[in-house]
Amino acid sequence: MNLLLDNLPALLIAVPLLGAFLVPVIGRFLPKIRDAWIILVSFLASLAAVITAAAVFLKGTLVYVFGAAAVSSAADSGGIPFRIIFTIDGFGAFMLLSAAIVSFAVVLYLVASQKERSGKSEFYALYLLLTAGIFGMVSTGDLFNFFVFLEINTLAGAALVSYHRKGGIAVEGAIKYLIVNTVGGLMVLFSIGLLYAQYNSLNMAFLASQMTWTTLNIVALVLFITALGMKAGAVPFHFATPDAYSVAPSGITAVMVVASQAGLYGLFRVLFTLYGGSINTVTIGWVIIILGILSMVIGVTMALPQKDIKRLLAYHAVSQTGYMLLGVGVAFAVLGDPAATAAFGQTAMEGGLFHIINHALYKGLLFLAVGAVIYRTGVWSLNKLGGLGHNMKWTMVFFLIGALAIAGIPPFNGFASKLMIYESVFAFNPALSIIAMVVSILTLASFMKVFHSVFMGPRLPEYENVKEVPKLMIAGMIILTIFVIGFGLVPDLVVDSIVSPAAAALLNQGSYITAVLGGGL
Amino acid sequence: MLPMLKEILTQSVKKPVTNLFPAARLPKSITGFLEDVGRGKANLIPPVETPEHMRGKLSYKRNICNGCGLCMKVCPSHAIEQVVYPVPPAKEGEEQPRAQKRIRIYVGNCIFCGQCIDICPKEAISQTSEFLLAAEDRFAESQIIE
Amino acid sequence: MDEIYTPAEVADKLKASLGDSMLDSSIRVRAEGAKKRENTNIWITIRREAIHEAAEALMKIRYPHLSCISGYDKGAKDENLRVQYIFSIYGGIENKECLVIFSTDIPKANPHIPTITDLMEGAAFTEHEKTEYLGIIVDGLEPAKHRFFLPQDFPENVYPLRKDDKKIPDSMVKNLWASGRPENRPPAPLGDE
Amino acid sequence: MKLTNSLNRSLWVFHFNAGSCNGCDIEIVATLTPRYDPERFGVKLVGSPRHADVLLVTGPVTNQMADRLRRVYAQMPSPKVVMVVGTCGQSGGVFHTSYNLAGPIDQIIPVDVYVPGCAPRPEAIINGVVTAIAKLERLEGGK
Amino acid sequence: MNIILSAIGGTIVLAIIGIAVGLFLSGIDRRIVARMQARIGPPLRQPFTDVKKLLTKQSIVPANAIPWLFNLMPIAALASSIAVLMYLPFGSLAPILGEAGDMILVLYLLIVPSLALVIGGFASGSPYATVGAQREMVSMIAYELPLAISVVIIAWRLMAANVADPFSFMTLMETSVWDVAGPLGIVGLLLLLFLFMWITPGELSKVPFDSPEAETELAGGILAEYSGRNLGLFSLAQAVKMVGIIAFGVIILLPWNLSPVFGMTGAGAAVIDLVFFFVKVIVVSILSVTVVRTMMARLRITQVVKVYWFVFGGIGIAAIILLMLDAFLMGGV
Amino acid sequence: MAGNVPYKIPIGPIHPALKEPVHIELTVMGEEVIGADFTPGQTHRGIEWMGLSRNPVQIVHLTDRICGICGVTHSLSFARAVEQIAGITVPERGDYVRTIIAEFERIQSHLLWAGVAAHELGFDSLFYLAWRVREDAMDAIEFITGNRVNYDIIQIGGTRRDITIDQYAKIRTCLKTYKDLFSKLKKLFLEDAVIKSRCIGTGLLSFETAMAYSAVGPTSRASGVTADLRVDYPYCAYGDLDIKPVLPTAYGKDVNGDTYDRIVVRIFEIAQSIEIIETCLDNMPAGPVLWEEKVVKILAACKKASGEAVGRHEAPRGEAVHYVAMDNADAPIAWKVKASTYSNAHVWPIILKGAQLADIPIIVASIDPCMSCTDRVAITDNGSTKIFTKEQLSKMSYEKTRRMLQ
């Protein structure tokens, strides 16, 4: 047991990878239990993630070196890049939690919704691979490994996007996604190269401790921001997101939200942990804030006229990402000013981070609910849908909850995090809060439109016989719904126990470095 | 810009133009109120004054009428019907007496045009200024003039 | 176009254009009020074939205003329907407006008239009305997909304004006045009022 | 549905024109104006039959409107009162014989109060409302 | 346990007071409107009678509606409007849910009754209700901008004056913005007051911003298909919401209490402040709802958006600039 | 919520914006109207058919009830037609009484319209005000005729009642009230910012279209057409007056042909009517008002008459035309009614195109429609008129409408 606990970080990657490897085998020889196997693997992976996170929250940053007996051996050589080192601090743990919840809920959903499909073994293998990629990205303490997991994430994601779909759109969406992310990946690699060339190390803690404000580092930072912004789907790098989301199977899209947030993780990690103490945070902070505002406004205005329901959700994902950038950006801008950080910076940070998990939850829920509609009707276009509320009561309720949450209506979780953002960023600049609030109401309008055109109105003859979706799909949605409502009802509890540590981890660059390199520096 | 503002403000300090028929407010019980009015215990606030020649419910004097039926010919709304009085069978040898004819006016059909008054050679029909004619039954006694 | 002709000149000009198709014309003047200022109606009877020509001829004099086309059944025994095209010209000029009414007979056996919608689009409705009320067939009028004036479920081959066998059958007529009226109500006694 | 005193004091009216000449309809509107102001009694004109307690019907009911009249009546929540305003809704009035009329109104839906007049003066309509309230009071008392 | 009981008790009392004050407000409103139109108008208790009647009437669910949603929304609307009251301080009485709520929460809670109306309108399946619901949504977008501006800038000004927790009502009860603002700020605050006067009719869908319910266009719009009890609940919700919105405006912009003037404390002060508070609510309601709706014609929905975003948005920005300048001059930031 | 899928919205036949049954189906994109289809007049009562079995005296009362807003328009037109056939001359005083009543009707009708227009705009205070002052005209009318709505004052050969000298004072008082009110009305209707913003530029009808579509009355005059029967084709006492058609220029503005101009024309026509009545009262010729007192004799004269004639009148809404033919019988052998709305409704599809959904009621109302005698007309903008059964229609409307948010 202890052995298991000690090697938790390894399990994070090992369980899904092993599971993924075994899926085709089991699918071949024991097809009956394949679905159960998938659920089990996913459950175990998520469990591992949750326990890891809990351990981090309780005991502090976890540093794990693959193949090394003790933590210290990772640090002693400073520049040794070849060991795989996992550094899971509050922020990483936080991201793990978010990924764990969503990926498990989605598995339940997928198992039911993909029942009639072919080629499932590969599909699930890819899915588990994607999970592993996400877990890896948020756990690693090493830039090169980060790049590797990023690529896993991208490739598995692109493969899943184009899965089960023949013909132009799906493939096109996948290719676009692939190209953008690969370009992003290359930029990341290039930046890593720049850093490695200077410091001869890939260990983030080590790099952070050495970081200075040089031209090369600025170039690296710009590349990082661009590349990870692409991954996260923020404006102006948002063009691939809607294309990919709109064609991917709905369950997958829900996970892709988490996948892209891993990009956001990377961005924040680079900003705070890698560069944190060494740069002019106000300028970069404003850059992030402006990217955030643009994402918010452009995302929502692009979403309003959309007819393709999943594209619409994708644009909202862009818009919601803006909130996270806004909160975190403000925190970054005042990083150098302890008074301001205490007064509102930290809250802004917490709001932004809290919004990450909230977004993963309600956007996941929305994608699953929309997926349920598509599952039953086979129709994407808002123009053709209608009157489903008569037949798909549960789906409608889940959608409505998701919609209210994303629009930031109390008492759902979206409101809790947005409230923190409003009530902190205003101190930095009141216009930011006002814009954020207006974007929320536009989001609400957009979702009311979708709600109306999909579920309301008289029963349509073509959907006369539509039934509610299978129980397992509902179960997947229920899991997310519980969190959406729960987080909304007791936001303080959630913030205190998981968000604050995450924020603290980011704000406190020194502790990260210390955790890895020891007090020696 | 908004000229109504001045108007409503001046109006709000003036007396309302409302005529309070039949009572300023709804009494506790209409039935009771109407009974009281009947007994002279309560006052019905009268309607806006009607002009002298207001065309209200008709009044008909059947003792003057000669039954010529001109009013029926000219009535635009078929409100008038002829009433023929039964005649006892004539006695042997006597000439059969002519049946007496009169008219009957249905308020529910009448449009109060007064054309029958204009044409009546005997002035048997005249107009009153009664116009509060609501009824639950359109053939109630109050709705038939004969 | 800007010249204003007297009613007699108008009648002459129309006669000149229509020739033999114009059967008859009369100018009726009416004067009312204390000053007895006159208003004029020009009544012209034409052959059915000349309807379109007549409208055209009128338009050459001045752009007319079409009030409506009226029509009636000359009787159950009569073989003809009669229609009147009621135009007015010189509208908008003080005391100069006059009506120009073209009348024509239309045999019931062959109730066709040409449309004038090619001259003035607004005539369509009143032409449709003639079809519905009198059973006149307007040639060249874009056929209606439905009735314009009567209820959609109105019986075929019944025309409200006809007086012959295509008239409203008695079974369709409802006597509202009789509804619920008490029968055998005894007469009120005479002599006691 | 139960009749209550609050119904009498808050009669909301929906107006239905079943092919009238407009005369009665105009007088109905005139009744609502400041000079007569039935809002004193809680009477209010509403735009949807769903909100109405009283249906004011005018006109001799053309064949096209008969069915709609039935539908509007059905849409009203009970308890509901029907009031015929004007002579032609009662008996056809000048339109007493025609081939396209389905009326009078009481042939289509049940009627509670008739207000004769062509057109009835506004106060006659108020009197009709009073008659209707008296009838409601009687019905309440009877049960 | 006791806390829960007293919270429930407090909620019930508050709900009753909210409903009573709300209906009373609309009674006054209708009465004054009538007087301004040269009429007598209904008795003051008319709204009570109307609601009583509606509650006893049959509630018809239209054929195209989704019954449970259709029936649930009136309740949701009422519940959420009552919830608003629980976060508001009345006079010198602290809110029932004291610390839990603040201005932004209330601002969003105020959206919920409208949202319930929108969803109810959608759920009724009628075209008119749908257009109405759509317009309600648009007008929510419209007034959100000036509303957000007012709330955020007030909090910002307080913060600039080193007031902690500027969004909290508890803070507002202690510190009035008027006290911290200098002359420029006062001008800015007056602008905000003006702004609020015009936001209120928008939030309540009253003329000139009543296009969601526009009787002559949409036959009652959103509410076209609602009848009987459901309609009654909506009117209750509307009444309570009216209290909520106006009280909100009074709290943030007209925060004065009478008791300090008389030097009173204790229960007496609470009572007198409460009375004074409702007097303020009534006055504001007359000025911003009654007078406005009587003197104007309805705006088109597109004009509503234009007016709120450009005219009132502009005024709001002017207020922001004034208050920020003021903070600079007063040396807050 | 911009829309790019057109959807249909049915309005009527029972709709609060319409005091009369008319069915309008609008094709709408977002909030903008892109097409309109009308099925006005669900009120076909078969009046012309009824007339063919009644005598002219009865028909006069029937014509009064063709429409309750114009208590005199149709009876006057009808009576003038019959008089021409029977060769009856109306005494001069009769002409004057007719004119006075007709002008009171115009005042009453324009105020009624103004009130309705205000109501369509959601401006209830103004609606109440217009109708409140309208009551004065109603009182005067009732005072003269004995009924507020259906005056029943026209008789073949004149009028049934005279305006006696002792009535003048009261009528003059009423006119004075209106004169005093006029500047206030003008201000309230024409200077209100919201009314202006909603009416200027909406419901445009160009001069050319007004001409081509034979529009009549204030609808055409607001577009700059100078036509007014009272001036162009004098009848009754109008020939004795010195009047000019009222155009939007009366308010010192250019002619736009929009909804606002139609308000201007009607408001200024009220002033014109007041003047006409005053002039008529001042110049009332003495004598009888009716060609023949005995109704029986009128009936006999009508029975003897044969021939055909057209009677016209410039109603508040524009030209009304009655064609009558008689042939030695109690009842006429032909009777055709052409109301003003019959001519004006044609312009609806044109003026509605491009309008905002919210402006439909005021635009529809701006031609002052009166359906009860126009009856059944179906109008469409592109010739693709469709009328559906009620069930189809409501089903269709639901199906289409649910897309309106997109």
Ligand code: SF4
């Ligand atoms: S009054 Fe004249 S019409 Fe009548 S019966 Fe006598 S003579 Fe004949």
Ligand code: SF4
């Ligand atoms: S008043 Fe007119 S409707 Fe009435 S009975 Fe006499 S003629 Fe007939």
Ligand code: SF4
């Ligand atoms: S009331 Fe006059 S017109 Fe009628 S039958 Fe009697 S006498 Fe003749």
Ligand code: SF4
């Ligand atoms: S009763 Fe008379 S006024 Fe009323 S609608 Fe009928 S005909 Fe018109």
Ligand code: SF4
């Ligand atoms: S019920 Fe149907 S036909 Fe009647 S108004 Fe409504 S939509 Fe139109």
Ligand code: SF4
């Ligand atoms: S449309 Fe013509 S026929 Fe029909 S009722 Fe009207 S006037 Fe008579």
Ligand code: SF4
């Ligand atoms: S235009 Fe209208 S108001 Fe005037 S007479 Fe004709 S129907 Fe009546």
Ligand code: SF4
């Ligand atoms: S349509 Fe015109 S003429 Fe006909 S009744 Fe109505 S207002 Fe009178």
